[in-house]
Amino acid sequence: MLPNKIQAGAFTAVLYDCFSVLRNTPTDVLIPFAASNGSPVTHIRHLLSSDASEQQLFLSCLACVPPAIWAGTTQEVPAVLEAWEVERVMQLLSAPDPAIRLKVRHLFFSLSPASQTPLRLSES
Secondary structure, three states: OHHHHHHHHHHHHHHHHHHHHHHOOOHHHHHHHHHHHOOHHHHOHHHOOOOHHHHHHHHHHHHHOOHHHOOOOOOOOOOOOOHHHHHHHHHHHHOOOHHHHHHHHHHHHHOOOOOOOOOOOOOO
């Protein structure tokens, strides 16, 4: 049992590290890559499950990717997530874990860069 937990932890760390590289890559470099090769978000869609650990990993990885690469905010790269997946992310605003709720709020805030004030919602 222990090796499986170690392998799962290593997978989580490596996957997140791979996505964290995207956070520091200029969007103008990522857009042509995503337009010809597909968005990296397609590789984490399966993590949008009912497991809280997988939800955390999905949201953490997605937060590393500029919205232009997955949200359909540019003509070059269409929206990656299907309607049911977006709905599932929105349902996470009601998750029992406050860290998941906060990540979703930050994610939605990142979709509207014109906003100068952070989104403030009560935790209740």
